[in-house]
Every structure is written in C-alpha cells, then in structure tokens.
Amino acid sequence: MPQQIKCSVSECQYNSDLACDAPMVQVDRNGVSKASNSPQTKCETFKPRG
Ligand code: SF4
Known part of the structure; x- marks a missing residue:
C-alpha cells in the first residue's frame, strides 16, 4: 500500500510538492x-x- 503524507511545511528538505x-x-x-x-x-x- 503506498504511503502518502501530506505536509505543507515546504521549507523542510523532505517536502516535495506539499507531500513528505x-x-x-x-x-x-x-x-x-x-x-x-x-x-x-x-x-x-x-x-x-x-
Ligand atoms: S519530514 Fe515530512 S512530514 Fe515532517 S516536516 Fe518534513 S516534509 Fe513534513
């Protein structure tokens, strides 16, 4: 099952298009x-x- 974590912290280096x-x-x-x-x-x- 694909995991998907939405995150709006775009200043985090793991953030890509508001996903983690x-x-x-x-x-x-x-x-x-x-x-x-x-x-x-x-x-x-x-x-x-x-
Ligand atoms: S690690 Fe992932 S969930 Fe945590 S702030 Fe960075 S992008 Fe967001």
Whole structure:
C-alpha cells in the first residue's frame, strides 16, 4: 500500500510538492505529557533546507 503524507511545511528538505518524501517520519508530543490537539504534536523528522 503506498504511503502518502501530506505536509505543507515546504521549507523542510523532505517536502516535495506539499507531500513528505522521507522514508519514515517520527512524530512526538510537543512538550506535553498527553496531547489533546494537533499543536501538541510535532514532526521530529523536519530538516530545514540548505
Ligand atoms: S519530514 Fe515532517 S516536516 Fe518534513 S516534509 Fe515530512 S512530514 Fe513534513
């Protein structure tokens, strides 16, 4: 099954046409012990371009 991760963070070097090209993506809680909404999560695989 093809995986598809849509991501609008175009400044990430894994981003290609608003899709994620990384072979795997790590998502963690954004400094909280129990996430209850999207801002409380974040992509750890993000890597700035350049
Ligand atoms: S690694 Fe994370 S931030 Fe970068 S394109 Fe993939 S999902 Fe988006």
